[in-house]
Amino acid sequence: MPSRHYIVEKAIPQMHKEVRKCIAEHVESANTLSFTTDIWSSDHCPLSFLSLTAHWIGPDFTPKRAVLHARDFRSSHTADAITNAMQEMLREWTIDTKKVHVILRDNAANMKKAMDQLGVASLGCFAHTLQLIVHDGLLSQRAVSDAVANERKIVGHSKHSPKAYSALEDLKEELNIEPKRLQQDVQTRWSSTKYMIDSLIHSKRALQTYASEGSSNLPATLTGNQWGLLEKTAAVLKPFQELTTEVSASSATAADVIPSVRVLTRFLSNQSEAHLGIQTMKATLLGAVRIRFSHVESEPLYAVATLLDPRFFTNADNLEHAKEAVTAEVVKMEEELKKTSDEAVSQPAKKIPRREGASTSSSLGSIFDEILEESSAAAAGPSEQQITPGALVQVESYLSEAPLDCKNSPFHYWRDNQAQLPILAATAAKFLCAPCTIVESERLFSTASIIIDEHRSRLTADHAEMLIFLKKNLHIMLGLQKGESVEMGESVEIGE
Structure with missing residues (x-):
């Protein structure tokens, strides 16, 4: 068996070198490049990474992408530090800024200023802006925000109480309701709130039956009016959910933004009796769409x-x-x-x-x-x-x-x-070739969070970047479609 030293010091660096050479040939042959970038900090060790993912259109008009860097970013996250790091990363791949079409970033002021200092065009992440719009809308109407708060308490209770969870599952079985767990939302992801509302509505009859029992000990209950508000809120948020899914796809481009904004504006402008009771939230959503996408x-x-x-x-x-x-x-x-x-x-x-x-x-x-x-x-x-x-x-x-x-x-x-x-x-x-979100960078950091976990918290930044680079790019050199992997038993030879 090869030793740990051989794997870390020889095998992985050699594989990284070969894959990097392949990616460099693809990048050099591209006439125009777009990029996505983001910053991520690990929860398990004092490491921060600045990512750089390239996007381009191949000769057969197939969209291509490759991770160029997930670089250790030790300095303060100032605009000047980001600019210097971006210049160094582009220089390593001999990419002239004239070849850069646009860089997709988050909406933070430091990132926007850094791209301006770099002298390249940049756009904010469309999905991040949708997150801000929906967050404003959910908080705009007190009745809706109170219903969501009570819902959050109910879901939290079922997750932390095995007795409550088992009782709900038994009731679903008795009432012939398809088994589906209640989902807790995450404050920074509005779509998780939509999933939480959907899961609660799906289990509505079981929850009402459970609440009517004297031993339920639920920390909160929902009135009939609140159930109605949640159902109408889910209907209004459904277009946002669909658009978020579409623009987060690997095939989504900057061309999807204007049609999406036009569709959202028209949907929220239409008056419907089905949305009575949440007009304040709907008006806030419409105003936020018009302002943030003006x-x-x-x-x-x-x-x-x-x-x-x-x-x-x-x-x-x-x-x-x-x-x-x-x-x-x-x-x-x-x-x-x-x-x-x-x-x-x-x-x-x-x-x-x-x-x-x-x-x-x-x-x-x-x-x-x-x-x-x-x-x-x-x-x-x-x-x-x-x-x-x-x-x-x-x-x-x-x-x-x-x-x-x-x-x-x-x-x-x-x-x-x-x-x-x-x-x-x-x-x-x-x-x-320009995407409309920085989803690819966020997927990259999902990979990073798996590689750098509590059991590998002493992994160095250089080794972590090599592993991330290989994980995201190896399929390009092997000629596989994204998502495919080498079957067990296949041999993959890197180099001669």
């Missing part, structure tokens, strides 16, 4: 990405602004491509048409349909006299089509049409 439609990084996603168009009011931004980017891309190719840009060939189909099956599907119909009418193609030569023909031809079905992948569309729309496809690859 800039998204005027932000070129979002507007251009949305217009280059064949599933979406921006709203009619800002369509011209977005078209101007796309046109400017396409002209810039045309000039860059001419520097690397002597071939002149000609009229585009016949494109593969966008496939139409049924809208998404989520609760927001009808609202998506309304917005897309309005936007499609506003995006009608111009007359032949208005068409200009070169790259602009590709823009007008692309915008003259109806939006793609929301279930289809924008990457598949551009993969099929990049030969016919080369300049527009290159621009799409630049803007669609």
Whole structure:
């Protein structure tokens, strides 16, 4: 058996070197890179890590990502310290800041200032902003916040009392209720509050029966009015939950932000009798969405990405602004491509048409349909006299089509049409490589929390970074899809 010294000092560093070399080749071949970054501190040892995850579009228009660093970050979390650390990490991979499209960060002031000092474009995490909006909404109406507080006490009691937990499970079995544990929420994750409400509503009959027994000893009970408020609150928060799930997917891009904001705004603006009793919370949510996302439609990084996603168009009011931004980017891309190719840009060939189909099956599907119909009418193609030569023909031809079905992948569309729309496809690859959240960095730190636990609290920062790097990137060198692993018994040889 190889010794511990061999594994730590030779095998892991050699494997890290080989994987790093493979990742460096991928990063160097990418024309444009976007990044996500975040800071994490361990609960088991005095270590903090600053992450850097790269995102880009491959030649076959497949989204790619790789963890470049989970670096030990010992200094104070000031903007200057973050800027210096980011510069050093980019320098290690010989990445020029001109190659950086955008960096996704959290909404902290130090991170925003650091990106400004670095001289790169940056965007706040969409999911983090949704967290702030829902948190404000839950606290805005006293009746709702009181009901949630009582619910939290009930769930906590069932978790800390084996007797109460067993009694509830027995009642669910007697009442033929599907077994489902009550879930405790976490203050920093609004979605956990939604899951807690759903689990309580699912066990409503069992809880009411249990509360009616004299020996229940529940620390709080819910009135009929509070049960109604919780059910209506769950209905209002459902779109937020669906959007959070969608934007947290690995395929989500910056193009998902504007449509999501438009759908949320319209959903919260609609008056419904089903939401009577929680108007204050609903109005607060609507106001928070409008204030915190007031800039998204005027932000070129979002507007251009949305217009280059064949599933979406921006709203009619800002369509011209977005078209101007796309046109400017396409002209810039045309000039860059001419520097690397002597071939002149000609009229585009016949494109593969966008496939139409049924809208998404989520609760927001009808609202998506309304917005897309309005936007499609506003995006009608111009007359032949208005068409200009070169790259602009590709823009007008692309915008003259109806939006793609929301279930289809924008990457598949551009993969099929990049030969016919080369300049527009290159621009799409630049803007669609940007995610809209820092979920990948948070998933990275979930891995870090498993590697650095109470039994491995003396693990050094360098060894921890090597293990994190291999865990997140080894599948790239092995040619596996993310999530696949080497089967037991397979041999993996690193190096010669």
